[in-house]
Amino acid sequence: MSSLITRVRLKQISQHIENGKRLDERGLHDYRPIKIEQGVIEKAEGSARIYLGKTEVLVGVKVETGEPFPDTPDRGVQTVNAELVPLASPNFEPGPPDENSIELARIVDRGLRESNAIDTAKLCIDAGKKVFVVFVDVYVLNYDGNLIDASALAALAALMNTKLPNYEYKDGELKIKQGFTQLPLKSRPITVTIGKINNQLVIDPQLEEEQVMDSRLSIAINEQGNICAVQKGGSSYFTPQQILEASKLAQAKAAELRKKFDW
Amino acid sequence: MNDKSSKLIDKKGIRLDGRKADELRPLKLQVGVLSNADGSAYIEHGKNKILAAAFGPREMHPKHLALADRMVLRCRYHMAPFSVQERKSPAPSRREVELSKVIRESLEPALFLELYPRTGVDVFIEVLQADGGTRCASITAAALAIADAGVPMRDLVVACAAGKVDNTIVLDLHDEEDKLGDADVPVAYMPSLDAVTLLQMDGILTPDEFQRAVDMAMNGCKKIYEMQKEALKTKYMVVKDTEEKEEDEEVEE
Numbered sequence: 001m002s003s004l005i006t007r008v009r010l011k012q013i014s015q016h017i018e019n020g021k022r023l024d025e026r027g028l029h030d031y032r033p034i035k036i037e038q039g040v041i042e043k044a045e046g047s048a049r050i051y052l053g054k055t056e057v058l059v060g061v062k063v064e065t066g067e068p069f070p071d072t073p074d075r076g077v078q079t080v081n082a083e084l085v086p087l088a089s090p091n092f093e094p095g096p097p098d099e100n101s102i103e104l105a106r107i108v109d110r111g112l113r114e115s116n117a118i119d120t121a122k123l124c125i126d127a128g129k130k131v132f133v134v135f136v137d138v139y140v141l142n143y144d145g146n147l148i149d150a151s152a153l154a155a156l157a158a159l160m161n162t163k164l165p166n167y168e169y170k171d172g173e174l175k176i177k178q179g180f181t182q183l184p185l186k187s188r189p190i191t192v193t194i195g196k197i198n199n200q201l202v203i204d205p206q207l208e209e210e211q212v213m214d215s216r217l218s219i220a221i222n223e224q225g226n227i228c229a230v231q232k233g234g235s236s237y238f239t240p241q242q243i244l245e246a247s248k249l250a251q252a253k254a255a256e257l258r259k260k261f262d263w
Numbered sequence: 264m265n266d267k268s269s270k271l272i273d274k275k276g277i278r279l280d281g282r283k284a285d286e287l288r289p290l291k292l293q294v295g296v297l298s299n300a301d302g303s304a305y306i307e308h309g310k311n312k313i314l315a316a317a318f319g320p321r322e323m324h325p326k327h328l329a330l331a332d333r334m335v336l337r338c339r340y341h342m343a344p345f346s347v348q349e350r351k352s353p354a355p356s357r358r359e360v361e362l363s364k365v366i367r368e369s370l371e372p373a374l375f376l377e378l379y380p381r382t383g384v385d386v387f388i389e390v391l392q393a394d395g396g397t398r399c400a401s402i403t404a405a406a407l408a409i410a411d412a413g414v415p416m417r418d419l420v421v422a423c424a425a426g427k428v429d430n431t432i433v434l435d436l437h438d439e440e441d442k443l444g445d446a447d448v449p450v451a452y453m454p455s456l457d458a459v460t461l462l463q464m465d466g467i468l469t470p471d472e473f474q475r476a477v478d479m480a481m482n483g484c485k486k487i488y489e490m491q492k493e494a495l496k497t498k499y500m501v502v503k504d505t506e507e508k509e510e511d512e513e514v515e516e
Contacts, residue, residue, distance in 0.1 A: 099364045102357050114465045215368070217462065227473045230448070230464035233364075235371040237458035243477060247470055 010212035014198040023208060024053075029249060031204045036153065036261070038161040046162025046183065050154040053206060054144035056088075057151050059136060059158040063165070063183070065125065065174060066133040076123020076131045080109035082138040082151065089143040107231050108138060108151050111189045111220035115228040118159065119184035125169055132164065134183070145206035148218045148231075152191035156263070159183060188263045189228055192250040193218040196238065201246055203253055217246045221254035271440055272429040278440070280309075284433045287423070287483055292403070292494035294411050302412025304494070306404040309437055310394035315404035317412040319384035334379035338367035340401055342390040362398050369402050369451040369461035370409065373416045384414060395438035396424050402451045402461065403487055410495055419491050420460055422451035423483035425476040427468060432475050434483045448473070450480035454488045 013023060020028060032053030041047040046061035068075055082105035084092045097105070112118065123132035136158065138151045163180035195205035195213040205213055215234030222228050227247065232238065238246070257263075272278050282288070288309030297303035300316035323329035340363040344350050355363075370386070386408060388401045399422035406420040426436045428444040441447055446466025452459055459481070468476060 099360050102360045103364055106357065106361050110465055114467065222467065226467050226469050227464065228467045230462055230473075231365075232459070232462040233368060235368055235376075237372045237453065237456070237460045238462065239457055240459065240477065240481065243459060243462065244474060247473060251470060 006208075006211045009208060010198075013209060013212055014200070017197055017200045017202065022202070022206075024206070028200065029203045029253070031253070031257070032206065034153070034257075034260075036157050038157055044158075045164070046158045046160075048154045048157035048161055049141075050150050050157065052146060052150040052153075052204070054142060055146060055150050055206075056140075056142035057147065057154045058139040058141055059151065059154040060139065061158045061162045061183075062135045062137070063162065064133050064135070065130055068124070068128065068131040072120075073128035074124045074131075075120040076118070077133040078109070078113060078118050078120065078136070079133065080105045080112070080136045080138065080155065082108065082140070084140050084143070088140045092140075092143065103231075103233070104147055104151060105138060107148055107191070107218055107229070108136070108155050110229040110231070111152050111191045112136070112155065112159070115187040115189035115220065115222045117156065117185055117187045117189055119186045122184040123164075125167070125174065126172070129172070130169075130174065134159075134162070143207065145208075145210045146193055146204050148193045148216075149191055149204060152189070152220070153257070156188055156190070159185060160188075160263075187222050187228075188258070189220045189222050190254040190257050190263070191218055191220040191229070192253045192257075194246040194249055196234075196236065196242065199242075201242065201249060203249065217243070217250075219247060219250035221251055223258070225251055225255070270429060271443060272431055272433075276431070278428070278433065280437060284431055285479060285482070287435045287486060288437065290487060290490055292407065292490055294407050294494050294498040300408070300412070302408045302410065302414070304404040304407035304411060306400050306407075308396065308400035308403070309435075310392060311390070311397055311400045312392040313397065313400050313404050314389045314391060315401065315408040316387050317384060317405070317408040317414070318387075319412065320379045320382035320414060321384075323381070323383040329381045329383065332380050333376040334374070334381075335383045336367055336371055336374060336376065336386070337383060338363050338370065338386045338388065338405070340366050340388045340390070340398070342393060342397070346390050346393045362401075365461055365463065366398060366402055366405065369422065370405060370420055372458060372460045373406065373418055373420050373453060374409070375415055375417070378415070384409065384412070393438070395436050395441040396449070398422070398461075399424050399449050399451070403491060407491060407495060411498065418453035418455045418458075419488060419495075420451050420453055421484045421488045421491055422449060422461060423480050423487055424449040425480035425483065427466065427472060427476065432472060432479055434479050446472075446476070448476040448480055450477060450484065452481050452484040454485050
């Protein structure tokens with residue numbers, strides 16, 4: 001990450017941060033403008049597109065039937081996949097998912113799974129045999145930093161927009177009927193990523209800040225203000241004091257976003 | 264998060280394997296266990312059995328991955344097919360790819376990457392038997408392997424998890440507690456720098472419980488840190504002993 005140019009830039013960025021400002025004049029703990037559109041892909045059971053500053057992520061949800069996992073025979077299945085699509089950045093390449101896209105998918109997955117966002121018990125059709133499988137596909141369209149928060153928000157928005165087909169199940173035969181019902185959700189987790197740049201904590205790092213930042217901490221918060229997933233990333237460390245500060249910051253910011261979207 | 268059909272902690276606060284809430288599983292650490300690696304370590308942490316080997320600093324292969332201004336650390340966390348109840352396919356799973364990344368990022372802060380431009384250090388971790396908390400045991404062993412390879416470090420990295428089981432915050436979860444418990448918080452730590460280099464969590468915790476779990480995990484790390492240093496010294500004591508003997512023999516001749 002730290003090429004010579006970014007080192008020069010690091011000085012600039014950290015000088016800004018010391019004065020309590022960001023490159024784009026934001027405060028240290030401000031998100032960039034966020035816009036979410038739901039239901040943008042008609043053929044998907046659910047979808048949402050998020051604009052977080054210039055970062056743009058599209059999430060599509062497809063629902064199919066499949067077999068449950070042997071250890072949870074009466075539960076539906078949630079799978080999250082992330083694609084860093086080559087059109088999103090000059091540094092993204094086509095090919096099998098690399099560690100960055102796998103980590104992104106697993107962070108989004110963990111936030112939803114650990115908070116029990118999808119009510120998987122209600123997705124069981126025939127215990128041990130047939131359940132609904134919810135595929136959440138995160139599609140990064142323009143990369144300008146903080147894919148984690150953008151993807152997690154868009155994934156939740158897409159799930160809130162997801163419709164299950166009405167069905168009838170008789171003698172092992174599944175018949176799709178007219179009409180839809182809302183995908184049952186139990187929780188609405190919000191993930192907040194805190195970047196550490198020169199020992200200062202900032203919210204929603206944009207691309208240039210990500211290139212110079214030491215490490216990040218992503219914290220998923222549910223409606224009760226409890227923590228349901230954490231992931232540290234990046235090649236540096238956090239002091240115990242910074243972890244405490246970050247968890248408080250994440251709670252405040254999650255509550256703020258929850259209010260903004262009325263989630 | 265899960266149905267609690269079985270009790271994981273009894274009335275006296277004793278866990279299924281007889282431990283108290285803040286007690287570690289038995290640990291065994293050995294340094295220099297592989298002759299071909301530049302550095303190596305073996306850890307038994309409860310029923311976890313893990314080998315780690317470090318190679319380098321050496322020329323990067325392929326060469327184009329080398330960086331002009333610093334060393335590249337590569338880590339591969341891999342589970343043997345026979346390490347778990349149901350055979351695991353030897354192909355790297357998404358979980359293994361993610362763990363390889365977070366383990367690398369937990370070790371990088373300990374290294375002086377900028378002092379070894381154009382070189383690479385490779386760390387290979389093989390989980391021979393898994394019993395909950397493999398990423399932590401892997402980090403503890405990998406740090407020893409890197410130290411054994413003679414790569415200068417700011418501090419050893421040591422890792423340990425804490426979590427919530429039956430409404431109690433407990434240290435160092437074993438497999439069953441990990442699967443049936445309410446939350447798991449793996450932490451990697453450099454004790455003399457008071458720096459946390461890996462922090463993950465799944466499950467649901469109140470902010471206060473989360474903080475207590477992180478503190479408990481760091482305390483666990485401090486205990487393992489002493490054993491880690493001891494294991495490193497032990498290897499070189501043996502070397503010194505044999506050298507002294509050889510010298511004695513030479514004098515006698």
